[in-house]
Amino acid sequence: MRSQLAFAYMGLDRLADAERELTAAAAADRAAGHHRGHASAVESLGLLCLRQWRYEDAEQRFRQARTIWDEVGPDDDGAEDAPRALALLEHHLGRALTGQSRFPEAIGQLRHALTRFHALEPRDSYNEGRVRMSLGESLLAGGDVAGAREFLDDSIAVMEGEGATLQLADALELRAGCGDAAAFLGRARELYEALGDAAGVTRVEVRLRGAG
Numbered sequence: 164m165r166s167q168l169a170f171a172y173m174g175l176d177r178l179a180d181a182e183r184e185l186t187a188a189a190a191a192d193r194a195a196g197h198h199r200g201h202a203s204a205v206e207s208l209g210l211l212c213l214r215q216w217r218y219e220d221a222e223q224r225f226r227q228a229r230t231i232w233d234e235v236g237p238d239d240d241g242a243e244d245a246p247r248a249l250a251l252l253e254h255h256l257g258r259a260l261t262g263q264s265r266f267p268e269a270i271g272q273l274r275h276a277l278t279r280f281h282a283l284e285p286r287d288s289y290n291e292g293r294v295r296m297s298l299g300e301s302l303l304a305g306g307d308v309a310g311a312r313e314f315l316d317d318s319i320a321v322m323e324g325e326g327a328t329l330q331l332a333d334a335l336e337l338r339a340g341c342g343d344a345a346a347f348l349g350r351a352r353e354l355y356e357a358l359g360d361a362a363g364v365t366r367v368e369v370r371l372r373g374a375g
Contacts, residue, residue, distance in 0.1 A: 165191065166204055173211070182211055199244065202231040206248075209255060218262030225256040247287065250279035254294050261297065266305030273298045292321030296334050303340050312341040328354055336367060344374040 165188035172181035185208045192200035209224030229252050235242050253276035260269035273294055280291045299315035302308075315338040322331035332354035339347035348371050355363030 166200075166207065169207065169211075173214075178211060178215060182208065185211065198231055198235045202228045202235075202248065205231060206252060206255070209259070213255070213258060213262070216262065218259050222256060222259040222263070225252055225259060228252055229256075246279070247283055250276060250283060250287075251290065253279055254290070254297060257294075257301070258297055261301040261304065264304070266301055269301045270298065270305065273301060288321055289325045289327065292318045292325065292327075293330065295321065296330070296337065299334075300337055303337065308341050312338070315341060329358060329360070332358070332360075332363060336363075336370075339370065339374075345371060348374065 165184045169181040169184035169188065172178070172184065185204050189201055189204035189208065192198075192204055205224050206228040209221045209228065212218070212221035212224060229249065232245055232249055232252070235245055253272060257269050257273035257276055260272055263269075277291065277294045277298070280287055280294060295314045296318040299311040299313075299318060302314065303311035315334055318334045319331065319338060322328075322334055332351045335347045335351040335354070339345075339351070348367050352364055352367045352371065355367060
């Protein structure tokens with residue numbers, strides 16, 4: 164219940180309240196010996212930190228959640244969810260490292276996350292596409308434009324196939340950093356407009372003016 168209340172607070176942008184409730188949720192699950200719930204609450208705290216650009220705190224939370232998942236035995240509740248949960252955590256951790264500009268480490272971490280997703284049965288195409296987007300972002304920030312282009316093109320194809328409009332717009336906006344900026348930014352602007360994302364439209368229009 165505390166976790167659900169925290170998500171409601173996030174929707175209201177009451178992030179301090181959300182952090183308080185998630186911290187309480189993690190403590191309650193830890194006291195009850197409920198490893199899966201404990202790991203989930205700690206992971207959610209990490210995602211909250213990412214949302215606030217607190218990348219070092221996010222990294223710490225994700226590493227903590229991974230350690231908790233290591234305590235889940237094969238007969239424990241939720242053990243069957245561990246492979247996918249760990250793949251998601253590896254992705255989140257890579258994002259936290261990217262946010263700290265630790266690009267070689269982040270790229271290695273994200274490649275590891277992609278390997279984990281490839282091993283899932285059934286495959287999770289959407290989250291594989293998200294990891295590819297994160298890899299493209301990290302490679303681009305680290306100066307490898309050609310490498311970034313490949314992963315971002317793959318991510319765009321996945322998000323188009325999945326009908327994930329917001330994520331497609333984000334991938335197109337990133338892809339604009341690899342060349343042909345006006346075309347990709349124009350497509351991103353159309354999607355942000357369709358979604359009613361005023362901040363996205365404004366951000367892209369600023370870049371379009373810069374691109375002529």
